[in-house]
Amino acid sequence: MLEMTLDKSKVQEFLRLLGENRRLFAPVKDRMGTKFSEVADPSLVCLDGLNTNLSPKEVVFPQWETLYTFKEDHANEVKLAAQETLLFGARPCDARALGLLDQVFTWEGIDDPYYLRRREKTCVVALACNTPGEACFCTSVGGSPVGEIGADVLAFDLGEQLYLRALTERGEALLKEASTLTEKATEEDKQAVQQAAAEAEKQLQAIPIPKDLAALKESFDAEIWEELGLKCLGCGTCAYVCPTCHCFDITDETKKGVGRRVRNWDSCAFSLFTLHGSGHNPRTTQAARYRQRVLHKFLYCPENFGEAFCVGCGRCITNCPAGLDLRAVLERLSSLAKVT
Amino acid sequence: MKQVEETLRQEVAKLLEDGTIDVFVGHEAASLPLKTSPCFVRSPKEVDRLVWNRICTSNLATYLPQLFKRPVGLKGEWTPPKVGVVAKGCDSRSIVGLIKEKQIPRDRLFIIGIGCEGMIDRHSVGRALGVVGLADAKVDDKSVQVIGTDGREKRIDIADVLAASCRECQHREAVLSNLTIGETPSSAPEVSHYANVAEFESKSPQERWEHWVGELSRCIRCYACRQACPNCYCEECFAEETAPKWLGVTTDLSDVFVFHLGRAFHQAGRCVDCGACVAACPQGIDLRLLNQKINKDVEELFEAQVSLSLEEAEALSSFRMEDDQSFMTEP
Numbered sequence: 001m002l003e004m005t006l007d008k009s010k011v012q013e014f015l016r017l018l019g020e021n022r023r024l025f026a027p028v029k030d031r032m033g034t035k036f037s038e039v040a041d042p043s044l045v046c047l048d049g050l051n052t053n054l055s056p057k058e059v060v061f062p063q064w065e066t067l068y069t070f071k072e073d074h075a076n077e078v079k080l081a082a083q084e085t086l087l088f089g090a091r092p093c094d095a096r097a098l099g100l101l102d103q104v105f106t107w108e109g110i111d112d113p114y115y116l117r118r119r120e121k122t123c124v125v126a127l128a129c130n131t132p133g134e135a136c137f138c139t140s141v142g143g144s145p146v147g148e149i150g151a152d153v154l155a156f157d158l159g160e161q162l163y164l165r166a167l168t169e170r171g172e173a174l175l176k177e178a179s180t181l182t183e184k185a186t187e188e189d190k191q192a193v194q195q196a197a198a199e200a201e202k203q204l205q206a207i208p209i210p211k212d213l214a215a216l217k218e219s220f221d222a223e224i225w226e227e228l229g230l231k232c233l234g235c236g237t238c239a240y241v242c243p244t245c246h247c248f249d250i251t252d253e254t255k256k257g258v259g260r261r262v263r264n265w266d267s268c269a270f271s272l273f274t275l276h277g278s279g280h281n282p283r284t285t286q287a288a289r290y291r292q293r294v295l296h297k298f299l300y301c302p303e304n305f306g307e308a309f310c311v312g313c314g315r316c317i318t319n320c321p322a323g324l325d326l327r328a329v330l331e332r333l334s335s336l337a338k339v340t
Numbered sequence: 341m342k343q344v345e346e347t348l349r350q351e352v353a354k355l356l357e358d359g360t361i362d363v364f365v366g367h368e369a370a371s372l373p374l375k376t377s378p379c380f381v382r383s384p385k386e387v388d389r390l391v392w393n394r395i396c397t398s399n400l401a402t403y404l405p406q407l408f409k410r411p412v413g414l415k416g417e418w419t420p421p422k423v424g425v426v427a428k429g430c431d432s433r434s435i436v437g438l439i440k441e442k443q444i445p446r447d448r449l450f451i452i453g454i455g456c457e458g459m460i461d462r463h464s465v466g467r468a469l470g471v472v473g474l475a476d477a478k479v480d481d482k483s484v485q486v487i488g489t490d491g492r493e494k495r496i497d498i499a500d501v502l503a504a505s506c507r508e509c510q511h512r513e514a515v516l517s518n519l520t521i522g523e524t525p526s527s528a529p530e531v532s533h534y535a536n537v538a539e540f541e542s543k544s545p546q547e548r549w550e551h552w553v554g555e556l557s558r559c560i561r562c563y564a565c566r567q568a569c570p571n572c573y574c575e576e577c578f579a580e581e582t583a584p585k586w587l588g589v590t591t592d593l594s595d596v597f598v599f600h601l602g603r604a605f606h607q608a609g610r611c612v613d614c615g616a617c618v619a620a621c622p623q624g625i626d627l628r629l630l631n632q633k634i635n636k637d638v639e640e641l642f643e644a645q646v647s648l649s650l651e652e653a654e655a656l657s658s659f660r661m662e663d664d665q666s667f668m669t670e671p
Binding site: 029046134231 | 370371372373375376377379380402406407463466467470471473474475489490491560561562563564566567576580588589590591619620623624
C-alpha cells in the first residue's frame with residue numbers, strides 16, 4: 001500500500017487541491033473546542049484538537065433529511081445524487097464508528113439508499129491520536145488510537161510532517177491525485193510512525209467492559225438502573241454526540257396540502273421514543289430508557305452485529321449535563337457479571 | 341468549604357438516621373475534573389458521597405418532582421417519600437416555584453440552605469484551554485489550576501470562569517430552608533443587573549436577528565436545556581405535540597426558533613436565572629440572554645421578581661388593578 005509524507009506547511013495546498021471537485025469536511029475551531037464543518041477555506045482547518053465536540057457522523061447521516069415530498073395525491077422522490085466528499089481529520093474512533101454505521105444501514109442485505117449515497121462517495125482520511133483525550137477509552141472497546149477500520153487513509157502527525165498510509169483503493173487514488181505535493185515515506189518515517197503508535201496505545205486507560213452477554217441479560221432487573229435513571233435528565237445529548245447512535249424517527253410535515261416526509265435523529269432517552277399510537281409506553285421510567293441505551297450498545301448490538309456499538313470516544317461523558325459516566329456504568333456492570 | 345461539606349454530611353446523616361427524611365438529594369463528584377453529578381443518598385452510611393464545592397452547578401430542584409410521582413404500575417396505598425435537598429439561592433427559588441405550581445409538596449421537603457459565592461462554568465474553563473481537553477483541575481478560593489490534555493498548566497482567576505448567572509446573582513442564600521449551614525456569603529456583586537440585555541436591546545433589529553441566527557443555528561435539538569430546567573416539567577412539551585403540531589422536528593432555523601422562543605415565553609415570570617440551561621447545552625448556546633430579557637420585562641412591568649417567597653403571589657399568576665396594561669390592544 002502507498003505510504004507517503006506531506007510536509008505540514010503543504011496541508012492547506014493538499015486540501016485545496018483535493019477539495020477542488022469534492023466537498024471538504026474537516027475540524028475547525030469552535031467555542032466548544034473543535035467541530036467538523038464543511039470547509040471552503042482550508043486555512044481554517046485545525047488539526048490540534050482531539051475529539052470534536054460533535055461526531056462527524058452527520059456528514060453521512062445528517063440530523064434530518066427529506067425522504068420525499070408530496071402534494072395532495074402524489075409524491076415526488078428526492079434526488080439521491082451525492083457529491084464526492086472528503087472527510088479529513090476524523091479520529092480513528094470516528095472512522096471506526098462509520099464502519100459500524102455501515103453495518104446497520106446495510107443490515108440483512110437491506111441497503112439504506114439515503115445513507116449509502118453519501119457514504120459511498122465519502123473518502124475518509126483518519127488522523128491517528130498521539131495523546132488521548134480526557135475521556136477516551138478506545139482500546140478497551142476493541143479500537144485503537146491508530147486504528148484503520150472505516151478509514152481510506154490513515155494519517156500520523158509526526159511533528160513537521162504528516163505520514164499518510166493508503167488503506168483502500170479509494171485512499172490510494174486520493175493520495176495519487178495529490179502526488180505532486182507528497183514524498184514517498186522513508187524507512188525512518190515508518191519507524192517514527194511505529195514508535196508513535198506504540199506510545200499512543202500505552203497512554204490509554206483500560207476499563208473493564210462487560211462481555212458476558214448472558215450476565216448482561218440478567219442485569220435487566222438490576223438495582224443500578226434505578227439510581228442511574230434518577231440522575232439521567234432524559235435529554236438526547238449522549239445519543240446526538242455519539243458517533244454510533246443511529247436511531248431515527250420519520251414524520252410527515254404538512255402545510256395546506258403540501259408536505260414532506262422527514263427522517264430525523266431520535267434518542268432512546270426521550271420519553272416519547274417508545275410511545276405507541278395507542279398511548280401505551282413500554283418504557284415508562286427513565287431507568288428503563290437509560291438501561292436501553294447501555295444494553296443496546298453492549299448487549300443487543302453484539303447479538304446482532306457481533307460487536308459493541310461503542311468506540312470509546314468519550315463524548316457522552318464530557319457532554320452529559322448530569323455528569324453520568326458510561327465508563328463507571330460499564331465497570332459496575334462488569335462486577336455485576338462476575339457476581340452472577 | 342471543606343468544613344461546610346463535613347457539616348452537610350453530618351446533618352444529612354442525622355436526618356436519615358432519625359427518619360426525618362428517606363432520601364437526600366445532593367451533589368457527588370463525577371469522574372471528570374470540574375464536574376459533579378446529582379446523587380440520591382438513602383442511608384447514613386452513604387453520606388460521604390456528598391460534596392460541596394465550587395462546581396455544584398446543577399439546579400437540584402429539577403430532580404425533585406420525579407421523587408413525588410407515584411411509581412408506575414403500583415397498586416394500593418402509596419405515601420410519597422420525605423425528601424431532603426441541599427439548596428443554593430437559585431435552587432431554593434426554583435423549589436419555591438415548584439411548590440407554588442404544586443409539583444412538589446412543602447411538607448415532605450427538608451431543605452438545607454448553603455450560601456453560595458458562585459459556581460464555576462465548565463464551558464468557560466474549556467474556552468480558556470482552547471482546542472485541547474481538560475485533563476485535571478484544582479480549585480482554591482481564588483483560582484482554578486488546570487492541566488490540559490496537552491500537558492500544559494494554566495492558572496485561571498476564578499472570577500473569570502464563574503457562570504454568567506452567578507456573576508450577577510442577587511440572591512446568594514436560600515430563600516426557603518429548614519436549616520442553613522456555612523457562612524453568610526459576601527454581599528451580591530455590583531454588576532449592573534441586565535447589562536447583557538440592555539446591550540442587546542441597543543442593537544439594530546438586523547444585528548439582533550443575526551445574533552440569534554448565529555446562536556440557534558448551533559442547536560442540535562437534544563433538549564438538554566429543557567430537561568435541565570426545573571420549570572420544564574410538562575409531561576408533554578409543546579415542541580413534541582403532534583395534534584396540533586406547533587413546529588417541525590428539524591434543525592431548520594424556523595423550527596429551532598419556534599422551540600426556543602416558545603420555551604422562553606413559557607418561562608415568563610418563572611425563570612430564576614439559575615443558568616442550568618446554559619450549563620447543560622452541549623453546544624454552548626447563550627440561552628440566558630433570551631430568558632433574561634423576559635425577566636427584565638416582568639420586573640419592569642410588574643415590579644416583581646420571581647419566586648422569592650411562598651407567600652407572595654407570582655406576577656403572572658395573579659392580577660392587581662394597578663398592573664401594567666399597556667400591552668393590551670383595542671378589540
